[in-house]
Amino acid sequence: MPTAELGRFEFESGQAVEDLTVAYETYGEFDGRNAVLVCHALTGSQHVADSPDGVAGQGHGWWRSVVGPGKAIDTNDYFVVCANVPGSCYGTDGPSAEGPDGDPYGTDFPPVTVGDWTRSQRRLLDELGVGRLHAVVGGSVGGMNALDWARRFPDDVRRVAAVAAAPRLDAQCLGLNAVARRAIRTDPDWNGGDYYGDSHPDRGLALARQLGHLMYLSKDSAGRKFGRRTAGREAGGDAFPSDPAAAFFPYRDVESYLDYQADQFVERFDANSYLYLVRAMDDYDLAAGYDSDAAALAAFPGDALVLSFTGDWHFTVDQSEDLAESFRAGDASVAHHVVDSDHGHDAFLVEPESVGPPLRDFLADGVAGRSVTDTAESDTEPSSYAPVHNSLFSG
Template sequence: MANLTLAPQGELAQIRIGDLPTEAGGVVRDATIAYRRWGEFRGDPDGTNNLVLIEHALTGDTNVADWWGDLLGPGRALDTDAWCIVCTNVIGGCQGSTGPASEHPDGGRWGSRFPAISIRDQVSAEKMLLDALGVSRFHAVLGGSMGGARALEWALMYPDKLNASCVIAVSARASAWQIGIQTAQISAIERDPAWQGGDYYDTGSSPDAGLAAARRIAHLTYRGEQELDERFGAGRQDGENPHGEFRDPEQRFAVESYLQYHGRKLVERFDAGSYVVLTESLNRHNIGRGRGGLNKALGACRVPTMIVGVDTDILYPYHQQEHLSRNIPELMGIARISSPVGHDAFLAEFRQMDRIIRRFFVLSVLNDDDHEDDGYLI
């Protein structure tokens, strides 16, 4: 068994993976993928091992300890005593991997020169990273939302590379509603005068207002109608009056203030160019493309897969996860998160996610034909 040299635990590392050809015919030249890992790698990098790939959502990053911290650590669902947890920053992102804000090999920033990418391109980049690290097989992949789309594509693109997949809060393809709401977000950014066709880098301005507006639109799809109404109703922000003679943007409903806050927080940590690129990749998500349609593609999936959905999800309604579960032959089970939170419940309902992930690992080991020879997987 080969020894792997991985990043120090919890620290960000960047690996150059070379040129990444995109599904649509573009090329991301001299690409870099960033990642973090927790737990020690054990096993054979070309066979049975304990490496688990975690896939972040649209505006997530490599730091699983930030957004799934209650699930990560010794004895927790993502047990770092048992598993080597690896999380990459998606290609096109802005947290260490090559994206529109990165330096272009020919000078300047990528900006508008960054090609459109698909979920399959994101998975191809991750495979190139694992190849660069010396890993040709791993135990399992888990992800939610855009991360769930990547987990599903891993099972379809590289079924011989992993033992199990956990697909959370996503669909087999983008629906017309999802494309519509996501293109509205892109439009909010592109209509900001500071966007400058995507080439705003190093100009002294950035489309912060457009990005904040896009986030406000998106956040309404991430949270549940019931939760927002219970929290805010038609109440006004403290000290303000939105019922005056004329509309005044300084006099807000409480929910307006809440959404504006989340818009500002995203502007502080995320790049508008990456937001456009990654949102467009979700528009292009369609596992049936080039595979004879959705059901034929799902029917060909050979990787044991667990499906997880949220009962109040507006963005990816639960019936879309039911469709996945009906058509994947190696179904490990379908789990339903019950929550008023909506789509983000997989990031908020830690007790339910704890049980789901623990069950997934038990089943993933039972589905591993070689597990009896590797006690650390039991």
């Protein structure tokens, strides 16, 4: 797994790490103009596509259906870079990394922001000899990261694609994230973040992740996937032996799914990192320091693609349309591509047939790409929000 030592890095908090280590992966060959930076989502890694040296706990690239030879982000054509963000736990410095005293930083690691992620990526690209990027692409909070590139380094990137993202979180998502963080901090094994011994706050992290999974589903997708079905046994009392009354009631498919996902997650992720990254997502506001989102994006002169999903209540179609309008107010050429989907927020990961074609054509031809559909008829007329059905791009 390649890493880069970026030297002293000062975070937006004012705190610094004397030699920031960033883990990254690259795919394809660089020709001077074909670099595409892919920004991962909350608990993703630099392992965006399949490769021989995968990241522990992630046997396959998290966007392997979209990135790779012959795929939408074609590594035969593009030099793809994906870096694990500061604060995470897949090789880039974060709370679980070794601090100056030889022990894990824990909560002594500096607070991180999405802006810190962007600046660390710029430093990494400098180390790799990459100047101006052909494109930055990101999904979910990775889409916020991509937007931050358009705001912070508008002349360093030709095209920006924000997939299932928004300029900021709304109050409901902020509240749910607050509950997730409290689940970790109230675990008796959290120990103020100093738990890097035998006991980790696995129960709190599991609950936080289960809440996240519920946020990523839509009502339709949850109903289709689980309904009210039971998980093949009469009762669920085994999970909580201290609650004997639970043995009277069924253990449902949705509970089984959440328990399985949580068990897998706590094996591969760090609880402090989850706290740090969720806070960074909560903190992000595209308009911070500006009068509006449009003012924040006014200096970006390139092409922008905003891609949203009708079943996503985490980052909604309306939020994406507001973002597109902010791009339209400046010099950018923008398309807002709406996909008719009931998969919820997970759609950007589980519907490559919906995500791939517009990304492929956007990277090749900008907003004029064949599969890139804008919901707005003009710069002045209201949007129709006409969704693009999956079947148009399948096969």
